Amino acid sequence: MTKxxxxxxxxxxxxxxxxxTDYMLFEAPRTKHFMTGSEVLKEAVKRCTxxxxxxxxxxxxxxxAHLIGELWAEGYVGVYFRGENEFGVMSxxxxxxxxxxxxxxxxxxxxxxxxxENFPQWSGTxxxxxxxxxxxxxxxxxxxxxxxxxxxxxxxxxxxxxxAENVQELFDMSIAAFTVAEKPDVHVPIVTVVDGFFVSHxxxxxxxxxxxxxxxxxxxxxAPLPPIDSxxxxxxxxRDPFVMKSNYISYATHASWQWEIRSAVERxxxxxxxxxxxxxxxxxxxxxxxxxxxCGTASSQAKEAQRELTKMGIKSKVIKLRTIRPFPEEExxxxxxxxxxLFVPEFNVVGWLEKEVRMALYKKSxxxxxxGPRVAGGMSMPAEAIIKEVMEKxxxxxxx
Amino acid sequence: MxxxxxxxYSPYPTATYEGNLTPPEGKALLLEDxxxxxxxxxxxxxxxxxxxxxxxxxxxxxxYAWNEEAQKKAKIIKEMAEVLNAKMIPMYDxxxxxxxxxPEVEINPNHPNLTIWHNNIKAAxxxxxxxxxxxxxxKIVRSExxxxxxxMCGLNGHEDAMTxxxxxHSSELEKFVEIAKEVKAELGK
Numbered sequence: 001m002t003k004x005x006x007x008x009x010x011x012x013x014x015x016x017x018x019x020x021t022d023y024m025l026f027e028a029p030r031t032k033h034f035m036t037g038s039e040v041l042k043e044a045v046k047r048c049t050x051x052x053x054x055x056x057x058x059x060x061x062x063x064x065a066h067l068i069g070e071l072w073a074e075g076y077v078g079v080y081f082r083g084e085n086e087f088g089v090m091s092x093x094x095x096x097x098x099x100x101x102x103x104x105x106x107x108x109x110x111x112x113x114x115x116x117e118n119f120p121q122w123s124g125t126x127x128x129x130x131x132x133x134x135x136x137x138x139x140x141x142x143x144x145x146x147x148x149x150x151x152x153x154x155x156x157x158x159x160x161x162x163x164a165e166n167v168q169e170l171f172d173m174s175i176a177a178f179t180v181a182e183k184p185d186v187h188v189p190i191v192t193v194v195d196g197f198f199v200s201h202x203x204x205x206x207x208x209x210x211x212x213x214x215x216x217x218x219x220x221x222x223a224p225l226p227p228i229d230s231x232x233x234x235x236x237x238x239r240d241p242f243v244m245k246s247n248y249i250s251y252a253t254h255a256s257w258q259w260e261i262r263s264a265v266e267r268x269x270x271x272x273x274x275x276x277x278x279x280x281x282x283x284x285x286x287x288x289x290x291x292x293x294x295c296g297t298a299s300s301q302a303k304e305a306q307r308e309l310t311k312m313g314i315k316s317k318v319i320k321l322r323t324i325r326p327f328p329e330e331e332x333x334x335x336x337x338x339x340x341x342l343f344v345p346e347f348n349v350v351g352w353l354e355k356e357v358r359m360a361l362y363k364k365s366x367x368x369x370x371x372g373p374r375v376a377g378g379m380s381m382p383a384e385a386i387i388k389e390v391m392e393k394x395x396x397x398x399x400x
Numbered sequence: 401m402x403x404x405x406x407x408x409y410s411p412y413p414t415a416t417y418e419g420n421l422t423p424p425e426g427k428a429l430l431l432e433d434x435x436x437x438x439x440x441x442x443x444x445x446x447x448x449x450x451x452x453x454x455x456x457x458x459x460x461x462x463x464y465a466w467n468e469e470a471q472k473k474a475k476i477i478k479e480m481a482e483v484l485n486a487k488m489i490p491m492y493d494x495x496x497x498x499x500x501x502x503p504e505v506e507i508n509p510n511h512p513n514l515t516i517w518h519n520n521i522k523a524a525x526x527x528x529x530x531x532x533x534x535x536x537x538x539k540i541v542r543s544e545x546x547x548x549x550x551x552m553c554g555l556n557g558h559e560d561a562m563t564x565x566x567x568x569h570s571s572e573l574e575k576f577v578e579i580a581k582e583v584k585a586e587l588g589k
Contacts (some may be wrong), residue, residue: 126532183556184531184555184556185422185531185555185556185557187531187532222555223530223531224530224531224532224533224535224555225530225531225532225533226460226530252510252511252513252540253496253509253510253511253536253540256535256536256537256539256540257536259414259539260532260535260536260539262414262416262417263414263415263416263417263535263559263560266416266417266421267416267421267422267559269421270421270424
């Protein structure tokens, strides 16, 4: 293992020069590389002055977890260890973060579900840790293939959820994620999602800043809860629980507490707006009557369909949601103005994104919402499937 | 401020769901408006000086001598209480108190309304309370009482208070005390 140095005002323990997130994301010169999502996550973590990472193998995130381990061996990550299982990992992440460490972990599919109890506990204790979720199927019979049904289980955990489309977005988002999650008025966990295999294992061109710079360290004293020490258990409430007190005081606090967690997620909007340069990215014809609302790699496929539809003389646009929590209602509403047909292509059978879109637009938009096409269990989503869905709606007499 | 917004099914109206977020750097939140810090400071001083049983609730960050800044702040807050003719009821810690708290001697984030009801407090400053607990308390106070709440925060502020000042370090608190003295003289209090 590489020898670590003491942290100074200007450099971290691995000797990297400390820089602001704005400099890292928007100003530092970048060079072109060719990497998978797993490899690029290693590069992001390398530049984030990460104190702790806990891992457990599960396809398709195992390689990312392994590569973060290499960073520990190279002296870039403070602490790295393997948990007993995903429940253990997420509990240990909580412990590290409560102790004031900038902490990251990765998981996929069944690992997410095994660890589920921890996620609302993370947000309830206001820890700003990051989970990079490389989404895979969770159904039985088990699949290791990409499918993002698991994201629907995370929607109401009180964690922020961002969704990256490709390798470049994964790099930039996972850096911005720490910064936004650690803002004192936000300070809740963040889940950065990519579609397993399609991003984690696909090599793409990516622009990276030099690796001799890194983010300023996390300051646990600028936190909404007191950091723990030997006399102060996490949040105090773990030693003095009011959970069992069935009286007015108990439920009053619980209600206010839960609203506060949701408020914290809402407060992340202006920060995400800045660091992600918008909660929604729209491409295609601005005045189109056909639109696709997407997240993740469904966006890439919808863009391909959009290009093909243009050749066929049909204007369309792709409205890519970059944050799912907070959900960008206002931005979506603005983007769908003038749209007649709204398609929501998804990599799952239940259409959780379609439900989110319907809730956001209910009685606010006249657009007809079509939940589809949907693929699942590892199927790819060819542009033709999207085009077919569109043609059946906009030119029904001619057939698909 | 206690309008029931989209969160109306909750007993605790939540300012973020009514479109209010913490103020940007250098600014303050006065009800629903982003204003200059000095404007908010003048309004805060006026409200504290003209409200029944105005009270300052100092939290652990200024009650204990964690560092020099905390000690400095504590001294300024004592002076602030004198200038504002305000009482002080401390928030010693954040633990729920059972079987009951003594609302005359302390306030607690889990049942802050009891202290406000018992002492008939019509305006209050929260200062030195860790942000999460301030927010939990402020939502309950806003819902359960008619107390005008003011948050003087060392970090990013609290939109659930009727007025919030952010980045309030000892230099800003000194500035507030000077403004409060001017307002007091203007009001003849």
